[in-house]
Amino acid sequence: MPTPDDAPNVANPDYWQFAQAAATRISQEFPECDVTANRLFVTLFRASSSVIYDFESSIHRPAGGTWASYRMLFALWVAGPLTPHRAAELMGMSRAAVSNLAGNLESKGLLVKQASEEDGRSLILHLTDSGQTKIQEVFARQNSRENDWSQALTEQERELLISLLDKIMDHRTAIGAKTRK
Amino acid sequence: MPTPDDAPNVANPDYWQFAQAAATRISQEFPECDVTANRLFVTLFRASSSVIYDFESSIHRPAGGTWASYRMLFALWVAGPLTPHRAAELMGMSRAAVSNLAGNLESKGLLVKQASEEDGRSLILHLTDSGQTKIQEVFARQNSRENDWSQALTEQERELLISLLDKIMDHRTAIGAKTRK
DNA sequence: TGGAAGTAATAAAACGTCTAACAACCTGCC
DNA sequence: GGCAGGTTGTTAGACGTTTTATTACTTCCA
Incomplete structure (x- = not known):
């Protein structure tokens, strides 16, 4: 039956x-x-x-990219030029992952690595004009899709969901959660 | 300032x-x-x-495993022996990913692939005794850690969070979300 | 009975991620 | 100055995932 x-x-x-x-x-x-x-x-x-x-x-x-490449371009767009170290912090990934990702995006001409003048070990990652254009195009589509998904919830429920997730994350240190770095 | x-x-x-x-x-x-x-x-x-x-x-x-290997062992523990196809469905990954993962777990002696008697193309994945023991040990620790994290919320908030996420997922088909397979 | 079409698992190539180890560089202290 | 110890980006090796293609088998229909 x-x-x-x-x-x-x-x-x-x-x-x-x-x-x-x-x-x-x-x-x-x-x-x-x-x-x-x-x-x-x-x-x-x-x-x-x-x-x-x-x-x-x-x-x-x-659009010829990946989720990871979107995250990297988005971080650079939102925060401006970043050292790989700082980008890793902001995106929550290892420095090795950033190094790999930045290499791929550099080879596509979406970002450039510039040597730091203050610190001989360090770099600064910049969006190129092409990268700037790309992230704005892709973000528009991404945000529109985010809007589609968020229609599942009322405005009040969206705020509630964000605050519940924030509450879990605020608890991280209390339980000694492992974090990158 | x-x-x-x-x-x-x-x-x-x-x-x-x-x-x-x-x-x-x-x-x-x-x-x-x-x-x-x-x-x-x-x-x-x-x-x-x-x-x-x-x-x-x-x-x-x-414990010598990965997040992916935990998910696979957990699925087999919860659902019993599965074809790779069915395991892919349940875990939300591609059949290729399951094939790769099952190969690794087989080489560690945690599962075995058995030829299907009904269909010459198909296999059945079984936990070994060692795999059974492993998932029970690891699940106990995983669940204890899940409990630590969930202390961030009240019982009511936990149910609320689950229902909000369910609500988003119920919306999948309405917006034509892409899914694996 | 045969052949066409579909499905199962796997292989290949590209990418992303992790940890661990490295070389280059910086900082601080003697 | 010079050395110890920390930091920065990178590389190597392992693993996981995806898409695409391949091989083997099954099913269906003429």
């Missing part, structure tokens, strides 16, 4: 039902575990990666 | 303040854009990657 369409079939869940199915399954096997916490973070990761996947595949890949 | 400690310095934000700084900056340059939507998704991605980074670096790498 088939499961009705509106009742998630826990025995055979689809991608999004998986978080709920996992909660059901682990609470049977591991009664003392924190089922809500598990479901919360499974849901957070899946929401985040689903949205990123949509952005990357519908906007950035067709 | 220095910025007081409790006032985010928008000109020189840290990682977490970046979302707010970006919102301020783009609304100057791009007045017609949807600032809240941008801040919402920047915040979502950063919260998600910060938490994953903590999980991976404090739990999974020290």
